[in-house]
Amino acid sequence: MDKPVVIITGASSGFGLLSSIEFLKKGYFVVATMRDIQKKEQVIHQLHNPTLEGNLLFCQLDVTDADSLQAFQVILQRLGRVDILLNNAGFATGGFAEEISISEYRTQFETNFFGLIEVTKLVLPFMRQQRSGKIINLSSISAQIGFPGLSPYVASKYALEGWSESLQLELRPFGIDIALIEPGSYQTNIWSSGKKIAEKSMLSTSPYHEMMKKIEARLEKNQESYGDPLEVAKFITGLAEKPSLTKLRYPIGKGTRLSFFLKKSLPWKVWEGIVLKMLHIDRK
Template identity: 50%
Template sequence: MVRSKVAVVTGASGGFGSLTVVNLAKQGYVVLAAMRNVSKVSVFEPFQDEKWYKQIIPVPLDVTKEDSIREFQYYIEKVGRCDVLVNNAGFALGGFSEEVQMSEYREQFETNVFGVMGVTQKVLPLMREQGFGKVINVSSISGLFGFPGLSPYVSSKYALEGYSESLRLEVKPFGIDVALVEPGSYRTNIWTSGRVVTEQSLKKDSPYFAYMERIEEELKNGEGSLGDPQEVADLISELADKKTIKNLRYPVGKGVKGMVKAKSILPWSALEKIILKKLKQT
């Protein structure tokens, strides 16, 4: 059994995941950096001269495959300890609801929801026996606010929010904390290589094509104001080191708290007008 603090980070090969791995290793954790392709551990090579570099252990994990999750459990049992689980693996599927294939919705949920559930189930028995542990689920502003053209991603994050609420209440009596980190827009690959748009919504004969073009235009216009992902990694690392995580939700990013507050105050009709006007749909 490893005596050092142990953290598991899924989706560790880039974005919030790789930055969180580095933070936690610096903080003294042995970090199981879980990723589908372990060759991507090369992302950490710039740090190989650092004394904490050897605390990063690459672990193969495809959260959509039950066999892979079972093999991941072997690593957890071998280490014999888990202080922190960061469920970060995910991708964004866009497109208009009428045109998204049901198989695409299922693929979105396999990664963003069922993958989280499967990995968490393998870690909870150990945390419960320890009498302590933290599960930090990386959600999104999209888990609090629905956006047009993103219903697969939005609905998966809303599902993650509900799951995390129930989970926190279930495991709190065993000394386990659950938290949701809810980032706004940041410079990660979730909106580039990590984003997929259903094919039909990109075709010119789609009734939603002009609408999709306007959404794409808004995304491009906002690229210059995207936040530094290190801010999110720092928040995750801060929560990991807290004795107790007092709150469930931690929104982070430019304008995020304002959006959440606006949704709690304004009637839906007012929010609807604002969004559709911005996208030139009224």
């Protein structure tokens, strides 16, 4: 393999799909993985350049399935090198904690956290032997800011960030960089892929019914202002091309940095009041 190799999980849509195309344009050999391999046509459709398909390898990969991970390990051994790993596979679930079962929390973590760890562990021997590589983990604004009605997703991203901090300290002696991309609100299908459990809280019998309606209304109202996901894809490829990374976290998106600053600077009661007021929720 004479081209740098990038592995992208969840490449059938959103940031993963767009990043695959951007990496191809920059001359990388892209291994685009997805749970449903039939969705590869979505990537080909948006590529608009058949000459680049020779540098594109589609692989079926379910990050929560042991057999799928084992089959993917064989592909990695054939490639013999990994320069970039973009851990993008994930989905979001919503609902209020009292109404969410432990099994539903586990399902969220299996993809967003444990599955990500499984894939990372597969590529680490290659990067460690090369004494180089970048692991780019798709995090979220939700990894720094909790939000009512989203606790499974928020918790999975908080866990990812803590794990990534430890991993960077472990891998620094081997010349491997870790990066956390923390997007704000972008026009992706994260809420339409995977499992949603907010329906329980939308039932009129739910004690959280009114709060859930207000949160849904806020999300729908803001959709028009969501950013273009291509911005994130271009940022990721630009980051990958840097000789080395000097930071761990990279917030991106309208208002993201300001939100992080205010959350860290303000007393909790003040911050809590701002969030609840934004959602038109009364604080007792």
